[in-house]
Each structure stands twice: as structure tokens, then as C-alpha cells.
Amino acid sequence: MRYLPKSQAERRQMVEACGVESAEQLFSHLPDGVRLKRPLDLAPGISEYDIVDYFRARSAEGASGYASFLGAGVYAHYRPVLVDTVVSRGEFLTSYTPYQAEISQGTLVTIFEFQTMICQLTGMEVANASMYDGSTAVPEAAMMAARITGRDGVLIARSVHPEYREVLLTYARNQGMPVQEFGYNNESGAAELADLESKINDATAAVIVQSPNFFGVIENVKRLAEIAHRHGALLVFIFTEAVSLGILEPPADADIVAGELQSFAISPSFGGPFAGIIATKEKFMRQMPGRLVGETVDSRGNRAFCLTLATREQHIRREKATSNICTNQALIALMATVFMTVYGKQGLRELAEQNLAKAHYLGAKLKPRFSGAYFNEFVAATNGKTPDVINQALLKKKIIGGVPLNRWYPELENSMLLCATEMSKREHMDQLAEAWQ
Amino acid sequence: MKVRSHITQNEALLFEMGSPGKVGYQLPSLDVPAVDAVAALGRENVRAEIEGFPEVSEVEAIRHFTRLSTWNYAIDLGLYPLGSCTMKYNPRVNELVARLDGLAWAHPYQPEALAQGAMEVMARLEAALAEITGMDAVTLQPAAGAHGELTGILLIRALLEKRGNPRKKILIPDSAHGTNPATAAIAGYTVENIHSTASGMVDLAELERVVDKDVAALMMTNPNTLGVFDDNMAGVAEILHKKGALVYMYGANMNALVGIARPGDFGVDVMHLNLHKTFSTPHGGGGPGGGPVAVKKILEPFLPAPRMKRLRNRWAFDYKRPRAIGKVRAYYGNFGVIVRALAYILAHGGDGLRNATVDAVLNANYIRRKLEPFYDLPYTAPNMHEVVFSDDRQAKLGVRTGDIAKRLIDYGFHPYTVSFPLIVHGALMIEPTETESKLELDLFIEAMTAIAKEVETDPQLVRSAPHSTRTSKVDEVGAARRPILRWKPRETGSQTAD
Numbered sequence: 052m053r054y055l056p057k058s059q060a061e062r063r064q065m066v067e068a069c070g071v072e073s074a075e076q077l078f079s080h081l082p083d084g085v086r087l088k089r090p091l092d093l094a095p096g097i098s099e100y101d102i103v104d105y106f107r108a109r110s111a112e113g114a115s116g117y118a119s120f121l122g123a124g125v126y127a128h129y130r131p132v133l134v135d136t137v138v139s140r141g142e143f144l145t146s147y148t149p150y151q152a153e154i155s156q157g158t159l160v161t162i163f164e165f166q167t168m169i170c171q172l173t174g175m176e177v178a179n180a181s182m183y184d185g186s187t188a189v190p191e192a193a194m195m196a197a198r199i200t201g202r203d204g205v206l207i208a209r210s211v212h213p214e215y216r217e218v219l220l221t222y223a224r225n226q227g228m229p230v231q232e233f234g235y236n237n238e239s240g241a242a243e244l245a246d247l248e249s250k251i252n253d254a255t256a257a258v259i260v261q262s263p264n265f266f267g268v269i270e271n272v273k274r275l276a277e278i279a280h281r282h283g284a285l286l287v288f289i290f291t292e293a294v295s296l297g298i299l300e301p302p303a304d305a306d307i308v309a310g311e312l313q314s315f316a317i318s319p320s321f322g323g324p325f326a327g328i329i330a331t332k333e334k335f336m337r338q339m340p341g342r343l344v345g346e347t348v349d350s351r352g353n354r355a356f357c358l359t360l361a362t363r364e365q366h367i368r369r370e371k372a373t374s375n376i377c378t379n380q381a382l383i384a385l386m387a388t389v390f391m392t393v394y395g396k397q398g399l400r401e402l403a404e405q406n407l408a409k410a411h412y413l414g415a416k417l418k419p420r421f422s423g424a425y426f427n428e429f430v431a432a433t434n435g436k437t438p439d440v441i442n443q444a445l446l447k448k449k450i451i452g453g454v455p456l457n458r459w460y461p462e463l464e465n466s467m468l469l470c471a472t473e474m475s476k477r478e479h480m481d482q483l484a485e486a487w488q
Numbered sequence: 489m490k491v492r493s494h495i496t497q498n499e500a501l502l503f504e505m506g507s508p509g510k511v512g513y514q515l516p517s518l519d520v521p522a523v524d525a526v527a528a529l530g531r532e533n534v535r536a537e538i539e540g541f542p543e544v545s546e547v548e549a550i551r552h553f554t555r556l557s558t559w560n561y562a563i564d565l566g567l568y569p570l571g572s573c574t575m576k577y578n579p580r581v582n583e584l585v586a587r588l589d590g591l592a593w594a595h596p597y598q599p600e601a602l603a604q605g606a607m608e609v610m611a612r613l614e615a616a617l618a619e620i621t622g623m624d625a626v627t628l629q630p631a632a633g634a635h636g637e638l639t640g641i642l643l644i645r646a647l648l649e650k651r652g653n654p655r656k657k658i659l660i661p662d663s664a665h666g667t668n669p670a671t672a673a674i675a676g677y678t679v680e681n682i683h684s685t686a687s688g689m690v691d692l693a694e695l696e697r698v699v700d701k702d703v704a705a706l707m708m709t710n711p712n713t714l715g716v717f718d719d720n721m722a723g724v725a726e727i728l729h730k731k732g733a734l735v736y737m738y739g740a741n742m743n744a745l746v747g748i749a750r751p752g753d754f755g756v757d758v759m760h761l762n763l764h765k766t767f768s769t770p771h772g773g774g775g776p777g778g779g780p781v782a783v784k785k786i787l788e789p790f791l792p793a794p795r796m797k798r799l800r801n802r803w804a805f806d807y808k809r810p811r812a813i814g815k816v817r818a819y820y821g822n823f824g825v826i827v828r829a830l831a832y833i834l835a836h837g838g839d840g841l842r843n844a845t846v847d848a849v850l851n852a853n854y855i856r857r858k859l860e861p862f863y864d865l866p867y868t869a870p871n872m873h874e875v876v877f878s879d880d881r882q883a884k885l886g887v888r889t890g891d892i893a894k895r896l897i898d899y900g901f902h903p904y905t906v907s908f909p910l911i912v913h914g915a916l917m918i919e920p921t922e923t924e925s926k927l928e929l930d931l932f933i934e935a936m937t938a939i940a941k942e943v944e945t946d947p948q949l950v951r952s953a954p955h956s957t958r959t960s961k962v963d964e965v966g967a968a969r970r971p972i973l974r975w976k977p978r979e980t981g982s983q984t985a986d
Contacts (some may be wrong), residue, residue, distance in 0.1 A: 053835075054579060057926060075845045078872075081719075081749060082719050088970050092745075096840040102585060109609055112602075141564030144772060146562040153959050153961065154957060157560035158773035168542070170974045171541050183817065240521065348962075349961060350960040359971060365634070371673070379774050389553060395510075396542065397509070407529075451599065480520075
């Protein structure tokens with residue numbers, strides 16, 4: 052087999068060196084009841100050619116050749132060629148977590164650069180080396196807020212991504228953290244501040260909002276932070292569309308930022324792998340979950356980097372750790388790092404401006420249901436037709452329409468969430484608008 | 489000898505090499521009217537420029553990352569004997585198929601009719617993993633091993649809650665990985681450690697004593713972190729099950745068992761797998777991983793939504809899961825990792841996977857035989873895919889396992905796992921995996937043997953290693969004492985905290 056680099060003669064020499072008759076004998080100590088007495092019921096191994104063939108066939112059953120207006124947490128942005136060029140290098144692709152700093156400086160430097168760029172982007176003072184994804188960063192941020200405030204209540208806006216809220220509930224239920232939701236304003240689509248005011252109290256550890264929110268509407272972070280802080284709670288700011296940070300005011304008033312970087316050259320890939328982040332103020336640094344890289348020197352006095360503040364982590368603190376997280380998303384974070392490098396200061400702004408222009412071109416045709424300012428996503432009412440009827444009609448034109456919202460918001464029955472990015476073409480937007488008529 | 493010195497290049501940080509106006513991108517020209525940001529978003533919502541963000545050209549970008557890459561060790565450069573990490577070869581065809589358009593660009597909310605290929609891939613991997621583990625159902629949702637552990641423990645809690653009492657404690661052997669107790673705590677359980685016997689197995693007498701109606705489950709690793717298969721498995725499961733508790737198996741060591749034995753056949757109720765270990769998906773410098781969870785029928789109703797079901801001639805997602813533990817992650821899991829793992833299983837096939845296991849165990853035993861004359865072997869039970877020595881002999885001469893590990897770098901190898909498991913004082917934990925040639929193993933054995941001799945003749949040489957790397961011994965204590973976690977312009981000084 053091509054992945055097993057030994058000849059039969061070499062195997063024989065090794066078996067002899069082990070003092071056994073055959074390699075099988077190395078398993079003879081296993082109790083009889085434990086042994087599998089038959090071959091695995093799996094097809095025989097196949098060639099590289101056959102593997103490619105199989106997956107090409109699966110790929111062909113997908114949506115290649117379709118234009119798409121799906122967003123809702125996963126965005127179609129162009130992936131610069133350099134991204135895959137860099138992450139395909141075996142030195143990055145096939146290395147382990149950089150615990151051995153002397154032979155892992157490549158990974159360590161890129162993570163340090165990543166942490167720095169996330170801070171520059173979010174207005175926070177420290178950022179970790181990445182989380183599994185945006186959705187799991189939410190409960191991690193909530194637990195972090197609970198540790199900092201010594202409280203356990205969580206208030207989360209209904210305008211936060213529904214699947215993120217579900218993940219929070221799964222964790223919170225077992226942490227003894229009561230979670231309450233507060234509504235959105237039916238006019239603007241932004242979080243309803245009055246509802247927040249009526250629910251927040253001195254047991255609230257965290258107020259969690261997303262901006263742009265799940266409806267694409269930009270939240271008033273300053274006001275939200277002011278309300279949270281007046282009650283001694285922390286404001287947790289979530290983002291799912293990282294490109295928005297190229298043009299939107301960074302959430303510097305928040306205490307913890309938890310986000311998803313999929314927009315930064317990470318393939319939609321049917322929902323993962325992505326990379327989440329947690330960033331915060333310096334004073335909360337020691338309560339952060341996840342790996343951190345720090346600058347130091349080597350024994351010759353040269354600048355060097357290493358994983359640091361590990362005393363927060365599970366392999367040292369065990370059950371008292373800040374999180375059980377072990378793996379981060381280093382290679383995916385590297386994709387985001389290359390993306391941020393290629394676009395840079397000027398490019399990320401221009402990219403955000405293009406997204407804004409495309410979405411507002413479409414928005415002008417479809418009339419967003421909410422009045423709040425939006426970036427590259429908005430909710431459109433379907434004017435008497437059901438979202439399903441519109442989407443089916445669009446599929447015939449090889450266009451995937453928007454995400455119907457009634458699955459999570461029964462009150463938004465005839466509405467769908469639409470997203471336009473720099474990859475959306477004018478002709479497809481025009482066709483989409485026609486389907487509304 | 490595997491290594492000789494060579495030139496490496498210096499490289500500044502991105503933030504130190506930019507110049508205003510330099511770019512590495514070009515966007516297509518807009519086919520719609522430009523929009524005034526302030527008018528569209530409101531002045532208060534529009535940011536100033538991103539201070540400090542990179543400004544480099546495409547050429548500089550690729551040189552930057554390529555130069556940095558040469559500062560890394562990697563599987564593609566040689567043996568990576570990290571015990572418990574299963575650093576095996578990452579087949580490149582897996583990278584290619586994961587990037588095919590219809591898979592890589594599949595949106596999680598695209599119509600099911602246009603996602604049949606992706607769903608087929610997931611269903612096929614679920615079925616293969618169920619067969620490999622001997623379990624009844626698999627969820628691919630967890631993003632990594634520790635995430636899978638959490639999912640598994642939440643499933644146990646849900647079942648026990650339904651039976652009327654979630655119970656209070658999780659039992660964990662003292663040889664366990666650190667994520668085990670951390671996971672139990674996140675799932676709302678307290679942790680009770682249990683001791684290993686002199687042969688490294690779970691102590692049945694102690695287990696019998698501590699299992700009571702407060703115990704929800706035992707989290708055990710088998711083969712354990714010594715690389716030893718616990719012969720008492722049937723007895724262990726019986727004790728737990730008799731008292732209404734469950735058996736969770738930590739699946740990081742599954743590379744020792746695939747095709748040879750199935751946890752579902754020896755009493756395990758729930759386990760996770762690490763796709764980035766046993767199933768060859770690349771570690772990527774610390775992720776992404778994949779942590780599917782396999783369960784027995786009794787736990788199936790609690791698996792997170794959505795589940796896939798086969799309708800007459802197509803796959804559909806089923807979100808009606810009233811007893812599910814809730815989602816542990818948005819969408820369906822690390823699909824790109826799932827594609828790679830399936831490609832690996834297809835390449836090997838059933839017999840091939842078993843052959844790989846046999847080679848993995850042969851490699852570990854070969855290393856054990858060759859190094860036993862030079863290093864102390866505290867647990868002599870037959871080992872499977874990894875072997876754990878101690879630095880007992882070398883420590884008497886003032887050289888510890890961490891020193892030997894750093895010296896190994898000078899010989900061109902990544903170190904083994906240092907000082908773990910905790911039950912071995914000064915542990916050297918070595919896992920070669922099946923994808924190492926005899927030549928590479930012999931070079932490693934030669935290096936380890938040479939170091940053992942150096943400890944006797946020149947211990948200081950070993951203690952002060954590594955000597956040949958471009959970065960010499962790194963001051964980790966200083967890094968933690970004055971954390972500098974981001975770059976800042978020199979004139980304001982590097983950021984420090986606490």
C-alpha cells in the first residue's frame with residue numbers, strides 16, 4: 052500500500068528484531084473476547100485515480116455553476132491564490148501544535164501576526180490563536196464573562212445567529228447559566244434596547260449581541276455597552292461577517308469580541324472547518340480560553356516566540372482550566388492571516404466598499420424589510436409569494452436565492468435573508484429582483 | 489545521521505516591512521454604482537483606517553510566508569514521534585478532493601437537492617466509522633477531540649437525566665489526558681481520579697469500591713497512555729454497567745485498534761475519534777481537527793440535530809430531535825476534514841486499515857526492543873502503538889527527559905511527548921505510527937542511542953541543547969512573566985501586561 056513505506060523483507064527483519072514469529076503475534080496478549088474475528092466490512096482499498104473520480108462525482112452533485120445569494124453566517128468571498136499556495140506547504144500543513152518552540156517558529160510567528168491583526172481589526176488589546184469557530188466561541192465568551200464578573204446570567208439578542216444561540220444553550224444548560232433572550236425592534240431590525248433594559252439585572256454576567264446581526268442590521272454597540280456596563284455586566288460582541296470590519300467602526304466599547312473568520316478566504320465547505328476568535332481587553336487576558344503566542348527571546352538574545360500563559364489550559368490545570376479546548380484552527384487561521392496580508396489596509400477597505408455597493412444595489416431593488424443600516428446582507432419580504440416559490444423559480448435560472456427565516460422566526464414568515472458580496476454579478480441580481488415581481 | 493547544518497533566512501514581521509500604498513491585491517471593477525459609506529451606514533458606523541494593518545506586495549507576501557515555513561519541522565520532513573498524537577503521513581490526494589468546487593463551495597444552507605454529494609460523503613463516513621468502532625450511530629458535528637469528549641459526556645448526562653438522575657461524578661484514571669477532567673468540568677460534573685495498577689491498568693478492586701449511584705461514567709483511554717491495552721476491559725464495563733453508569737472511551741489511541749478490535753464489542757457505550765490522528769487529516773500546526781462521536785443505540789436519541797435520513801432516493805436532514813442534547817456547533821461539523829478522512833478510508837479499504845494498524849504496532853515494538861538497553865522501561869506489559877520510557881537512568885546523571893527531547897532536535901527529529909503520562913516520572917512517550925520506513929526508524933534509534941551515550945560522556949552537551957537550530961533555547965518563563973501578545977510600533981514600546 053502506497054502509504055505504508057516498508058518492503059516485506061524489511062517487515063521480516065523488524066519482526067525478527069522484536070523476537071516474535073509474526074507481526075500478528077504482537078496482538079496475542081489481547082483477550083480473546085476483544086478480538087475482531089472477521090475483516091472490517093468496508094470496500095477494498097482503491098487507487099488515487101479512483102478516489103479523485105469518486106469525489107468528482109460527489110462534487111458534481113453540488114451547486115457548481117450556480118450563482119448564490121446565501122449568507123447567514125457563511126459568505127462567498129473570493130479566495131486569493133496565495134492562500135492555498137501558503138497553506139499547502141508541508142511545513143505548515145503537516146506540522147504539529149508548536150509546543151517545541153525551537154523548531155516551530157514559522158507557525159508561532161504567523162499566529163503572533165494573526166493575534167496582532169485581529170486586535171487591529173477589532174479594537175481589542177489581546178486576541179487568542181483561534182477557536183473552533185464562531186458558534187463555539189459564543190459559549191466560551193459567556194463562560195469567560197461569568198468567571199470575570201462572578202455572575203452567571205446571560206442575555207442574548209434574538210438577532211444573534213440562531214445556530215450560535217443553540218450552541219450557547221447546549222453549553223449553558225450544564226454550566227448552570229440561565230440564558231434569556233431579548234427581542235429585536237420590528238421597525239429597525241436592531242436589538243430592542245427597552246427589552247434589554249427590562250431584563251438585565253445584577254445577576255447578568257454577559258449581554259451578547261451580533262453586528263451586523265443575523266438580519267444584516269448594524270447594532271448600536273455604544274448604547275448596548277452603556278446599558279450592560281451600567282448593570283455591571285460585560286458586553287460580548289459577535290461578528291459572523293469579518294469583511295464588515297473593513298469599513299465598520301470596531302467594537303472597542305465591547306469587553307469581549309467573539310467572531311467567525313470564514314469570510315477571510317476560508318471555503319464555505321458545507322459549514323467547516325472555519326476559525327473563530329476571542330479578543331478582549333488586557334485586564335481580562337488571564338480568563339481567556341484557547342492558545343496564545345507571546346514574544347520572548349532565545350538563549351542568544353534573538354527575538355523568538357512561544358506558546359504562553361498555558362497555566363490557563365487543560366493540560367496544566369485539568370478540571371480547573373478556563374476551557375476544555377485543546378485543538379485550535381491553526382491552518383485555517385493561517386488562511387485568514389494570508390488573506391489579511393494580501394488585501395492589507397487598503398484592500399480590506401475597498402473589498403468592504405464593494406460588498407456595500409453590491410448589497411445596496413440589490414437592496415434598492417428589493418426594499419429591505421428593516422430600516423436599520425445594513426452592510427452586505429438584508430431581509431426582504433416576499434410580497435405575497437412564499438420564499439419557497441421564489442427560490443424554486445430562481446433555481447431554474449441556476450440561482451440560489453436567500454435563506455427563508457420562518458425556520459427560526461415564525462413571525463417573519465414571508466421573508467428571506469439575502470446576501471451580496473464582491474462575487475455577486477449585476478445580471479444575477481437583476482434576475483433575482485425579477486423573480487420578486 | 490539525518491541532519492546537517494544549512495542556511496536559513498531572517499524575516500521581519502509583516503508590520504515592520506510595509507510601506508503606505510503598497511498592495512498585494514486587485515479587485516474587479518464594480519459593475520454597480522459605488523455607494524457613499526457615510527450615507528449608507530451613518531458617520532458613527534464608519535471606521536477610520538485600520539491602524540498598523542499590513543501594506544505589502546504579493547511578492548513580499550509569498551516570500552514572507554515561505555521563509556517562515558522553513559523555520560518549522562513537519563511530517564513531510566521526517567518522523568514526528570509524539571506519543572498520543574499519531575502524527576502520520578497526510579495523503580495529498582485528500583487535499584485535492586477537499587478542494588473540489590462542488591464540495592469546497594457548498595453552502596450549509598443550499599437546497600438539499602444541490603447538497604446530495606456532500607451529504608453522501610457524510611453518510612458514508614458515518615457508516616464507516618460505525619463499522620470500525622463497532623458502535624450503532626455516529627455524529628460528525630464535534631470540531632475536535634476535546635469537543636467530541638464534551639459531546640459524549642453531554643450524551644451520557646442526557647440519558648441519565650431521562651432515567652431520573654444525571655448523577656454527579658466522572659471517574660478518570662490518573663494516566664488520562666488533561667482534556668478529560670477539563671471536559672467533565674465543562675459538562676457540569678466533578679472529577680474523581682482513580683489509580684492505575686503496577687501494570688498500568690485500571691484497578692478493578694478500587695473501581696468496585698468507588699462506583700456508586702453518584703458516578704455517571706468512567707472516561708478511559710484504551711490502549712491507555714502507556715500504549716498498553718487494558719485486559720480488564722470486560723470487568724471494567726461490567727462494574728460500571730451494574731451500577732447504571734456508562735463507559736466513555738477516549739479515542740485518541742484508536743490507531744492501535746482499527747481492524748483488530750472494536751470498542752463497541754468490549755463494553756464501550758460512547759467514544760470519540762480524532763480524524764486528525766487515526767484518519768490522517770493534517771494537523772496544520774494545531775488544527776483543524778475533527779472529533780466524531782460514536783454511540784450505542786441507547787444514546788442515539790440524544791445525538792445533536794440535524795441527523796441525516798435516507799428517503800426513497802435521496803438524503804435529507806432531520807431536525808426533529810426532541811431529546812437531542814442541542815447543537816454543539818453550527819451546521820454539520822468540519823466537513824472539509826470529513827472529506828479527507830473518508831478519502832483515507834477509501835484508499836486503505838477494510839484490510840488496508842488493519843494492515844496499517846499492524847505496522848503501527850510493529851514500529852512501536854521495534855523501537856521498544858532497540859531502545860530498551862538504553863532507557864528505563866517502567867511498565868513492561870506488551871505495548872501496542874506507542875511505548876513509554878522513563879529518564880530514570882539519565883536523571884541520575886542530571887539529564888532529564890526534556891533535555892533529551894531538545895537534543896533529539898539536533899539529530900534532525902521532532903521530540904517525542906515529554907513528561908506525559910503523569911504516572912511515569914520523567915516520561916519519554918514515543919509513537920512512530922505506521923507511515924515510517926525502517927530507514928527512518930533506524931535513524932531515530934541511532935539518534936536516541938547516541939544521546940544515551942552523550943548523557944554518560946558529556947551531559948552538559950545534552951542539557952544545553954538544541955545547538956543546531958536557528959532559534960536556540962527559548963525563554964518560555966520570560967514570555968509568561970511579561971506577556972507580549974501582539975506587535976506594537978517601537979516608539980510606544982512593546983505591549984506588556986500584568
